[in-house]
Amino acid sequence: MSIIVLGIESSCDDTSAAIIKDGIVLSNIIANQEVHKKYGGVVPELASRAHQQNIIPVVEYAINKAEISKDQINAVAYTRGPGLLGSLLVGSSFSKGFSMAMDIPLIEVNHLHAHILSPFLKHPNENTETPEMPYLCLLVSGGHTQIVVVHDFLNMEIIGKTIDDAAGEAFDKCAKIMGLPYPGGPLIDQYAAKGNHLEFSFSKPQVANLDFSFSGLKTSFLYFIRDQIEQDALFIKKNLFHLCASIQYSIINILMDKLIQASELKNINRISIAGGVSANKGLRMSLEAEGRRRNWEIYIPHFQYSTDNAAMIGLTGYFKYKSRLFSSHDMVPMARYQL
């Protein structure tokens, strides 16, 4: 018998619902929240309100698009954390209500766990190659940067992590320094393609083991820009593309260095990337180039599943469903939730 899971994601500023049937994505609807753009970052209270407005139409649309009826759904999986508490509350309350009303199991999902499984998201009649276990995942999002050994769908081990900012945060903060709107990552990506990455160079952090650090890079970028502006007020405008290319190159270098070390240390050549920053074209290209040099097997999620989406939540819910890992209705969302 088929297993149909409704996935719900509301950890930050996107409201998303998806229908997963036997591990395959039938629909994945995302409502972006434009309201935050003018504030230069996500405003938690506005995010919660927008989730409240969006959640029912988004779920309805996901069910219709999947061409199923709601009584065919076997379980509802939702993001329990990490994320903004008010935003998480909307998704978790909706999911609990849905589970009770339909009398189906509720499944809590860790958002990071779900990002890591995103290379397994497939559409009907699609033959995407998926990694054999164990494999390495570089998880790079707005709040996290980790290298993880994936032993199994439900068993993963963190072997490296950031000691300060996340890679996405480094993109967003450097974008802000250049006066670009939030979220700056995608814009830096776009402008970097038009610039020379060797035009400016920034010092690399010295961090032990497989850990990362990005706050020093951000600070040296800030001081560099400040000094240049003192001499030429139009410095950013004149050099925007080169600045984007150079800072992106530095961030990617830091990530790739540790990934190479991890692969050598663990003797694993199956490598995947996940999380918002894995949408970055420069990172995808570096990974592919390094992969050719080192004989890596590379697994990159579909572009639309790199950033936050409910399909990855539904898929993780599907694996938990198969292991009967159901959740009670008195579980509370967790703003901080370790993998």
Ligand code: KG4
């Ligand atoms: O995974 P995600 O959608 O949300 C979190 O769970 O944090 O990641 C969002 C982060 C933001 O920092 C955003 O700037 C970054 O991913 N991002 C990118 C790109 N697309 C999204 N960073 C660099 N290049 C991109 N193309």
Ligand code: ZN
């Ligand atoms: Zn995320």
